[in-house]
Amino acid sequence: MGGAPPKARRRRGDSGRPPTLSPARAAGVTTDVSAKETGRKRAPMGLVELETLGRELVGTALSAGASLAGIAPADELKRSPSHAVFGVLDSFTGVGTKAAGEIARGEVRWPEQARSMLILAVEHPEDEPQLDWWIEGLSGGTRGNRKLMDVADAAASWAAEKGISVVKLPYHIEHGGIFLKDAAVLGGLGCIGKNNLLVTPQYGPRVRLRAVALGADLPATGPIDFDPCDGCAEPCRKVCPQSAFAARKHDAERLGQTRLPGRTGVYDRQTCNIQMELDVANHASIVSDEKGETARLVRYCRECELACPAGR
Ligand code: B12
Numbered sequence: 001m002g003g004a005p006p007k008a009r010r011r012r013g014d015s016g017r018p019p020t021l022s023p024a025r026a027a028g029v030t031t032d033v034s035a036k037e038t039g040r041k042r043a044p045m046g047l048v049e050l051e052t053l054g055r056e057l058v059g060t061a062l063s064a065g066a067s068l069a070g071i072a073p074a075d076e077l078k079r080s081p082s083h084a085v086f087g088v089l090d091s092f093t094g095v096g097t098k099a100a101g102e103i104a105r106g107e108v109r110w111p112e113q114a115r116s117m118l119i120l121a122v123e124h125p126e127d128e129p130q131l132d133w134w135i136e137g138l139s140g141g142t143r144g145n146r147k148l149m150d151v152a153d154a155a156a157s158w159a160a161e162k163g164i165s166v167v168k169l170p171y172h173i174e175h176g177g178i179f180l181k182d183a184a185v186l187g188g189l190g191c192i193g194k195n196n197l198l199v200t201p202q203y204g205p206r207v208r209l210r211a212v213a214l215g216a217d218l219p220a221t222g223p224i225d226f227d228p229c230d231g232c233a234e235p236c237r238k239v240c241p242q243s244a245f246a247a248r249k250h251d252a253e254r255l256g257q258t259r260l261p262g263r264t265g266v267y268d269r270q271t272c273n274i275q276m277e278l279d280v281a282n283h284a285s286i287v288s289d290e291k292g293e294t295a296r297l298v299r300y301c302r303e304c305e306l307a308c309p310a311g312r
């Protein structure tokens, strides 16, 4: 669970409060800092200007260390498969969720002014497994998530300087996060594979994600025409230690859509979570800092991810 600690812990960008756009920035692209200072309104941007901003923002994210970056329209994302069925699915309180605060389980809270999303991916190669290890007390939970948060900080600062209102979104849905894989598909980073993960042409599913909400209609950079699962022997599904893809779990008719968990409705998160809980129980103890204090280190299962030949 890149970035998802088994225990609640306050982290930068994961404060536990639902995100809000700064009121000073509420006018989004129509007001920039200098205009606000002088009380002058800036004229709404044209398409060419928005396209340039989008391209430059993606470039800024890549320069800051993102492996991939793209832009997804907020209105389409709100209607995307995960967002559409989240409230209807069976209740899930496993790893990767937090006890409900202001946002009830099954709900997604959108920053009011969000018009598009910057979606960021950082590669997690198989030979750098430590990027994915959750370490107690580590800022960001994992090294990979810390890197994503730094990239999000850099991209958000750049956008704010251009007068775009920004909200750096947290990881957990219960704290104001969004469904990152759907955002990545709409932003053109890849497709949802039969392992239920975002699969990218460049790195396969071996990426972790994060997003920044933008108060500007930056043009979408996706989706793309890419499907490595077509004709694949599905090693991702066969390798699962808990057989989480073994049976049809979700019904298209009941959920009112054909885009289902694991693509065809076979991914069972409750079964997958049995492995996640086992991974937590089998944590290692490491000496984490100069004070010599011990901390837990959890290596969450990623077999369905590592078995995928895409992007190799
Ligand atoms: C809660 C959670 C979990 C829970 C529950 C998972 C679940 N899918 O419900 C548990 C603990 C089990 C889990 C396990 C894992 N997780 Co997890 N998890 C999350 C979290 C926080 C929310 C996901 C969620 O609730 N989804 C809701 C349900 C409704 O969606 P879903 O099951 O994915 O099914 C939808 C999609 O398949 C979609 N879909 C299907 N077809 C199509 C087609 C199109 C065009 C579109 C747009 C969408 C779409 O529609 C389905 C709904 O009908 C996200 C972070 C985030 N904020 O998004 C990370 C996240 C999804 N996890 C991630 C990872 C890597 C893992 C693990 C490999 C563990 C690990 N080592 O990190 C396993 C993999 C399990 C798997 N094969 O899916 C990554 C995925 C990266 C990637 N390449 O896709 C994320 C994005 C976190 C991150 N750090 O980047 N996870």
Ligand code: SF4
Binding pocket: 193, 194, 195, 199, 228, 229, 230, 232, 233, 234, 235, 236, 237, 307, 308, 309, 310
């Ligand atoms: S292993 Fe094959 S079927 Fe599974 S996600 Fe990768 S390409 Fe798709």
Ligand code: SF4
Binding pocket: 239, 240, 241, 242, 243, 244, 271, 272, 273, 275, 276, 301, 302, 303, 304, 305
């Ligand atoms: S993360 Fe592990 S337990 Fe969960 S579906 Fe993938 S292979 Fe199965």
